[in-house]
Amino acid sequence: xxxxxxxxxxxxxxxxxxxxxxxxxxxxxxxxxxxxxxxxxxxxxxxxxxxxxxxxxxxxxxxxxxxxxxxxxxxxxxxxxxxxxxxxxxxxxxxxxxxxxxx
Amino acid sequence: xxxxxxxxxxxxxxxxxxxxxxxxxxxxxxxxxxxxxxxxxxxxxxxxxxxxxxxxxxxxxxxxxxxxxxxxxxxxxxxxxxxxxxxxxxxxxxxxxxxxxxxxxxxxxxxxxxxxxxxxxxxxxxxxxxxxxxxxxxxxxxxxxxxxxxxxxxxxxxxxxxxxxxxxxxxxxxxxxxxxxxxxxxxxxxxxxxxxxxxxxxxxxxxxxxxxxxxxxxxxxxxxxxxxxxxxxxxxxxxxxxxxxxxxxxxxxxxxxxxxxxxxxxxxxxxxxxxxxxxxxxxxxxxxxxxxxxxxxxxxxxxxxxxxxxxxxxxxxxxxxxxxxxxxxxxxxxxxxxxxxxxxxxxxxxxxxxxxxxxxxxxxxxxxxxxxxxxxxxxxxxxxxxxxxxxxxxxxxxxxxxxxxxxxxxxxxxxxx
Numbered sequence: 001x002x003x004x005x006x007x008x009x010x011x012x013x014x015x016x017x018x019x020x021x022x023x024x025x026x027x028x029x030x031x032x033x034x035x036x037x038x039x040x041x042x043x044x045x046x047x048x049x050x051x052x053x054x055x056x057x058x059x060x061x062x063x064x065x066x067x068x069x070x071x072x073x074x075x076x077x078x079x080x081x082x083x084x085x086x087x088x089x090x091x092x093x094x095x096x097x098x099x100x101x102x103x
Numbered sequence: 104x105x106x107x108x109x110x111x112x113x114x115x116x117x118x119x120x121x122x123x124x125x126x127x128x129x130x131x132x133x134x135x136x137x138x139x140x141x142x143x144x145x146x147x148x149x150x151x152x153x154x155x156x157x158x159x160x161x162x163x164x165x166x167x168x169x170x171x172x173x174x175x176x177x178x179x180x181x182x183x184x185x186x187x188x189x190x191x192x193x194x195x196x197x198x199x200x201x202x203x204x205x206x207x208x209x210x211x212x213x214x215x216x217x218x219x220x221x222x223x224x225x226x227x228x229x230x231x232x233x234x235x236x237x238x239x240x241x242x243x244x245x246x247x248x249x250x251x252x253x254x255x256x257x258x259x260x261x262x263x264x265x266x267x268x269x270x271x272x273x274x275x276x277x278x279x280x281x282x283x284x285x286x287x288x289x290x291x292x293x294x295x296x297x298x299x300x301x302x303x304x305x306x307x308x309x310x311x312x313x314x315x316x317x318x319x320x321x322x323x324x325x326x327x328x329x330x331x332x333x334x335x336x337x338x339x340x341x342x343x344x345x346x347x348x349x350x351x352x353x354x355x356x357x358x359x360x361x362x363x364x365x366x367x368x369x370x371x372x373x374x375x376x377x378x379x380x381x382x383x384x385x386x387x388x389x390x391x392x393x394x395x396x397x398x399x400x401x402x403x404x405x406x407x408x409x410x411x412x413x414x415x416x417x418x419x420x421x422x423x424x425x426x427x428x429x430x431x432x433x434x435x436x437x438x439x440x441x442x443x444x445x446x447x448x449x450x451x452x453x454x455x456x457x458x459x460x461x462x463x464x465x466x467x468x469x470x471x472x473x474x475x476x477x478x479x480x481x482x483x484x485x486x487x488x489x490x491x492x493x494x495x496x497x498x499x500x501x502x503x504x505x506x507x508x509x510x511x512x513x514x515x516x517x518x519x520x
Contacts, residue, residue, distance in 0.1 A: 064324070065258070069368040076326065079338035085322055 005030045016091065016098050020056060023095030031093045037082070044081055047071055051094040061091035061099040105132050108191060108201035110181055111357070112138035112166045114146075114493065115391030115405040116207030122413050122495035124171045135175045135199060137191070141166055144234060145488055147402060150266055150438070152237035153229075154277045155245075159238055161485070169493045181208075184363040186384040203386050203420065205412070206365075206372060208357035210262050210392035210400050216353040217257055219328035228328065228348045231270060232262065240349065244277070249286030250346030255335055256293045257325055257353045260369075262392060262400045264300055265447070267291065267351055268308055269438045275315045276440030289316070292323040292335060292343050301454040304447055307471055311439065354400070356393055371395040376451070377428040379412045380419070388416055398431040398451065406492055407432040410503045432505040436481035444477035446470055450505040456512070461500040463509040470510065 005026050010018045017023065028048060032040050040048070050071050054062045064087040068075050082089040087099045107123060109116045120136045127134065148162035170176055180194035184204070191199045212232045214220045220228065229243065230236035252274065256267055271291055278284040291298070291312065298309040298319065312319060326338045328350075334342040355361070356370030365372050365381075373382040374394035381387045381394070389396075390412050391405035398404050407429070414427035431451030438444050446468045447455035459466035468477055491498060 063368075065368045075324070075338055079324070084339055 012097075014098060017095040018097075020052075020095045020097075023052070027095060028093050031095075035082075035089055035093060037093075041081075043073070043077075047073065047078070047081065047090055048094045051090050051096060055091070055094060055096040061087070061094070061096040063087055063099055105202040106200065107132055107134045107203045107205070108199055109134070109136040109205045109207060110138075110184070110191065110359075111207035111209060111393070112136050112170065112176070113143070113207060113209050113391070114402045115209070115393070115408070116205070117143070117166070117169050117493050118406065118409050118495040119205050119207060119390055119412065120174045121169075121171050121493070122409060123416070124174050126413060126417055129173055133175060134173070135177060135201075136170060137177045137179060137181055137193065137199070138166060139178065139180050141178050143169060143493075145485060146232075147263065147266075147488070148485060149231055149234060149237040150269055150273070152234070153231055153240040153244055153270075154273050155241060156273075159234055162234065164489065169489075181357075181359045182362075184359060184365060186363075186365065186381075186387055189386065201386075203416065204384075204388070205416070206360070206381075206387065206389045206393045207391055207405075208360055208393045210260075210354045210371070211357060212352040213355050214350065214352040216355075217325060217328060217350075219330055220350060220352065222328065222330040227346065228330070228350065230350050230352055232266075232351060243347070247347065249278075249283050251288040251290065251344060252347045252349065253290045253292055253335065253343055253345035254349045254351070255323075255325055255343075256291075256295070256351045258294055259300070260400055261351050261354045263435075264399055264401075265435050265437045267293075268298060268312070270349065271312065271317050272315065272440040273438060275317060279441075288318075290318050290320060290343065290345075292320040292325065294322065294324050296321050301449060303457075304449075304455040304471060308437075311473075315440075360393065367395055369395075376431070378415050378425050379408060379429055380415065380425070385419070388412055396429070396431070398429075399433040399435070401433060401435060402488065402492070403434045404432070406498070407434075407503045409495060430504050432503060434501065436477055436484060438478065438481050439473050442475060442478050443473045444475075444479075444481045445473045446477045446480065448505060448510075453505060453507070453510075456510040458510040460509055461506070466509070 009022050012018050051062055078086045091099050109119055143164050143166040145162040148157050151157040183192040189201050225239045229240040231240055254267055278287045297305040298312055299305040320343055324338045325335055327336050334344045336342050356366045360366045361370040372389055372394050374389050374396050376396045379388050390408050392400040411427040411429040415425040418425050434448045436444050436446050448460055449455045455471055457471040460468040460470050468480055
């Protein structure tokens with residue numbers, strides 16, 4: 001989807017940003033719309049901010065369980081906020097790589 | 104006198120005890136190994152019990168039999184690890200001070216973590232990751248008249264990520280053999296987007312599931328088991344009905360690791376993936392499933408970790424720089440039913456590729472392709488496990504580091520899993 005906000009941002013084949021430093025709040029909002037979210041609420045931002053923080057510190061996107069443990073938001077609520085695969089969806093919107101999670 | 108303490112005498116701990124007892128000077132070092140259970144379980148064998156291929160006696164032996172003389176063996180509960188004090192508290196108030204600690208306390212299943220999962224536990228809801236679960240499921244299947252069997256993976260990571268697929272393949276074979284395959288619907292409900300964690304193998308194994316008439320409910324993050332309605336329900340409100348539910352419950356690190364505050368959210372200890380040293384404590388190392396290393400949780404992986412761990416531990420003890428680096432090597436025979444199997448060989452960076460193993464062209468084992476020989480390899484592995492692997496001896500022609508020899512490179516760069 002063409003969008004001026006994303007013009008200078010680089011993505012991998014699966015649509016994850018390859019450089020988390022290119023991220024901005026505006027990019028998150030655009031990516032969220034692409035992912036089918038109407039608007040980002042304070043609850044969304046609490047999760048995105050948490051994922052940015054831990055993701056930048058550890059170099060990888062947090063897993064679902066790390067998000068629920070770290071934010072105190074229940075898994076059920078997380079699925080309501082980011083339907084279908086919240087860990088992957090947040091990682092994408094937060095400008096991080098795909099969560100490793102599974103081996 | 105210095106002390107090397109090993110917690111856990113399963114696959115990893117037993118191998119470390121055997122190998123370190125040969126490396127360390129017994130005038131300078133004493134080696135102590137602690138485990139709460141006197142029985143060694145050949146966990147890869149649990150898979151075969153529900154289908155009557157193995158009996159419980161095939162998979163248990165006394166732990167003591169596999170531990171070397173000169174190593175002090177203590178069978179006791181482990182109550183608390185105090186890594187800041189280099190001390191471990193056992194049941195009954197006994198304390199052990201250590202100079203070096205190797206944690207080999209493994210990964211354990213927790214059905215109580217999923218609401219409703221234990222409501223009809225071992226009635227029409229089973230696990231096969233415990234000897235008890237596998238045995239009870241075996242008895243249940245003997246008289247089962249058919250219906251909808253759902254295999255549910257709760258959450259990754261799990262021990263032996265290929266075991267659920269092997270279970271499905273074997274179930275397909277078992278119901279065929281019993282002449283009742285047409286009366287059984289087989290479903291896999293998985294949190295993964297497909298059959299397996301790595302793209303190439305996932306496509307290959309997914310195709311096999313389809314050919315065997317096994318359906319997949321992907322990206323299914325189970326929220327609860329509704330035993331009244333006989334459905335499992337996901338966080339996004341999808342329902343999958345079952346008559347017989349086989350669950351791979353949530354896997355977590357040992358209770359003592361969580362109680363000691365040493366683990367991550369799942370109780371796995373943060374560990375440097377290449378050195379196998381824990382992130383927080385320089386004199387504490389891990390082997391096998393106990394750490395959060397992003398490799399498969401499997402006996403073969405613990406075996407490949409062994410040489411790296413022993414080298415790094417020895418170097419660290421002598422104040423030298425640690426040079427050995429674990430590459431995440433895993434090697435799994437996958438039983439596919441009807442006396443066939445297939446083999447996958449991979450590491451942190453290279454996903455399972457097709458080819459031959461361990462030698463190019465001649466194999467004798469085929470990679471990522473069904474063969475009778477891979478089945479024979481799988482069944483022969485039990486002997487290797489008891490007689491070679493646990494002793495910490497090398498398996499002929501199989502190196503700790505993954506080799507590209509015999510593997511066919513893909514035309515495109517492998518996608519990251």
